[in-house]
Amino acid sequence: MKQKLLATLRELAALSRSAALAALVALGIAGMGIGPIAATTLTLTPTNTLAPRYYPEQLTHYVRFAVDFNDCPLRAADTACSLRVATLPYNAFLVSISKQIITTFNPTTSATIALGTSGQATNVMAAFNVFTGQSTAAAFDTGFAGAGELVTGSGATQTGANGGFDIYATYTVGAAGSQGTQGRAIFIIQYIAPNDGDCVAVPAGATATSC
Template structure:
């Protein structure tokens, strides 16, 4: 059971353990081309790696790009486009964050997923994203 601080939607359990955000990204999620807010990391959290499981290959005609970041749009500071082979099923583990996501988060931070494509439009594609983090619960 999570013990969220009033006024925040971030997941934060009081135990000293690794926490995670888990969410699906589909090729046809509403607004996915612009970036969709998924879940929220708590202030002070440190990301220790992200896993991406391509359950169904994304099949746009030319390029398939899945990114995860701290802002909608082109931000890819959790998972960059080159980190995952979106056009093949499989698991990519322990993707290292970049930029501001490398250090403890200054504030609650929403995580966004984005799928962009070129060529013929995709008719399939699903990924499961797991962002692993340690919250700041030092006493």
């Protein structure tokens, strides 16, 4: 009787281990990369720090940068990746965003690029379609999401390592891990620096009202 009870307990223990392993595999955390994996978004912040650019002269400032299809590598489960591309000073008055697709992007189903003051944010520029078939003509946009001081002033917390606000480009695809093999777009953000009258530079880490 005792031997039969011990055998039954061993069988139950084996079943419990199998059930636990199955649950781990189903959750994709069995240490083998097996099982369903939820789509994720990767944010890359390069170690080099970008300083906000503002000159004392009364002139329009700008930052120009390019986004290539492989600048922000997508992992197998990723549907988007964000990369820091520029930094704007506090209370910069954003005037326009010029953009042009140099080479259309070709992941599996769709591709967009958005701009924001943090990873995955679209508060500077909503998603811009850069997928195969889109026009490569230059576009000049004055009605973008972050026009004026909507996202660079009004008491907002600075995000830039050297003050001001870091700008992130988020590359989003329709199918997880679908990087594509080509794609390049350029962007120019024009802005008026806080260097006139009562609108002055705000120290790193500080906040201020719009001016």
